[in-house]
Amino acid sequence: MPELPEVEVTRRGFADRIAGARIESVRIGKPLRWALMVVPQALVGRRVREVRRRGKYLLIDLDRGLLLLHLGMSGSLRFDIHLPEPGVHDHFDLVTDLGTLRLNDPRRFGAVVYVDDEEAPWALKLLGGLGMEPLGDAFDLDAFHAGLKKRRTAIKQVLLAGDVVVGVGNIYASEALFMAGIRPTLSATRISKPRAAKLHAAVREILARAVEKGGSTLRDFSNVDGQNGYFQLEATVYGRAGEPCRVCGTPIRQLKQGQRSTYYCPHCQKS
DNA sequence: ACGGGAGCCTGGAAGC
DNA sequence: TGCTTCCAGGCTCCCG
Numbered sequence: 586m587p588e589l590p591e592v593e594v595t596r597r598g599f600a601d602r603i604a605g606a607r608i609e610s611v612r613i614g615k616p617l618r619w620a621l622m623v624v625p626q627a628l629v630g631r632r633v634r635e636v637r638r639r640g641k642y643l644l645i646d647l648d649r650g651l652l653l654l655h656l657g658m659s660g661s662l663r664f665d666i667h668l669p670e671p672g673v674h675d676h677f678d679l680v681t682d683l684g685t686l687r688l689n690d691p692r693r694f695g696a697v698v699y700v701d702d703e704e705a706p707w708a709l710k711l712l713g714g715l716g717m718e719p720l721g722d723a724f725d726l727d728a729f730h731a732g733l734k735k736r737r738t739a740i741k742q743v744l745l746a747g748d749v750v751v752g753v754g755n756i757y758a759s760e761a762l763f764m765a766g767i768r769p770t771l772s773a774t775r776i777s778k779p780r781a782a783k784l785h786a787a788v789r790e791i792l793a794r795a796v797e798k799g800g801s802t803l804r805d806f807s808n809v810d811g812q813n814g815y816f817q818l819e820a821t822v823y824g825r826a827g828e829p830c831r832v833c834g835t836p837i838r839q840l841k842q843g844q845r846s847t848y849y850c851p852h853c854q855k856s
Numbered sequence: 857a858c859g860g861g862a863g864c865c866t867g868g869a870a871g872c
Numbered sequence: 873t874g875c876t877t878c879c880a881g882g883c884t885c886c887c888g
Binding site for chain 1: 879882884
Binding site for chain 1: 858859860861862864865866867
């Protein structure tokens with residue numbers, strides 16, 4: 586489901602529309618990843634200030650406290666004045682005077698957690714270990730290279746881990762490594778400064794482009810208006826095992842790293 | 857402290 | 873057609 590671009594596109598789709606809204610009721614469906622850390626009734630009457638994003642988390646600031654929202658593997662949000670009756674996979678409705686925010690998540694790897702502030706234990710636990718934001722000025726090349734130097738694991742898994750840089754999911758990790766010409770299995774600590782610079786630029790470019798295009802790389806991603814993503818971005822390597830590399834024609838290879846599929850071109854990507 | 861693997865859920869596609 | 877197996881965009885937790 587969603588990697589950083591999809592989460593950011595989701596955020597942009599309702600942030601301005603929900604700002605200033607008064608919460609009128611909360612409906613809970615099946616349990617998500619963790620219990621909602623608040624009695625739903627306690628949210629009634631509070632107002633939404635703004636919606637921010639940190640990594641793949643959405644932070645809904647209220648006039649008191651905030652909601653941390655994660656879409657997991659299969660989550661999506663909708664926001665509208667009128668929504669149909671909740672279905673079996675609609676597990677959270679935040680009903681406000683400006684519209685209802687609804688989380689649909691078939692696999693229920695997503696989460697909705699309430700905390701008093703960002704220093705609360707749950708906030709620290711969920712957000713505390715996150716790495717640099719890849720979009721914006723805080724994504725510093727020297728810090729990125731230094732972060733990679735400390736890790737002996739394969740670079741693909743370091744990207745996914747999110748403690749050096751956040752937001753790069755399984756699709757964009759393969760794509761960024763292809764763009765940077767780096768073999769996914771290469772130990773992160775062995776990446777030179779020039780190659781780290783290439784990867785740094787690739788991560789930025791891939792994610793920024795995906796945000797611009799509306800996060801439509803994923804086949805079942807739908808935005809907050811319920812519109813389905815149609816492929817505007819074509820994957821260069823992801824999901825293309827056996828097909829010719831778009832640059833050199835060599836068949837794309839697939840392997841497993843930490844139970845996740847990785848795709849790469851054995852000719853274009855060097856160890 | 858790090859790295860590897862199991863586990864959390866459900867639905868769709870592929871295989872027999 | 874029906875059953876079984878595999879696979880999926882994320883992340884935590886437990887173990888060595």
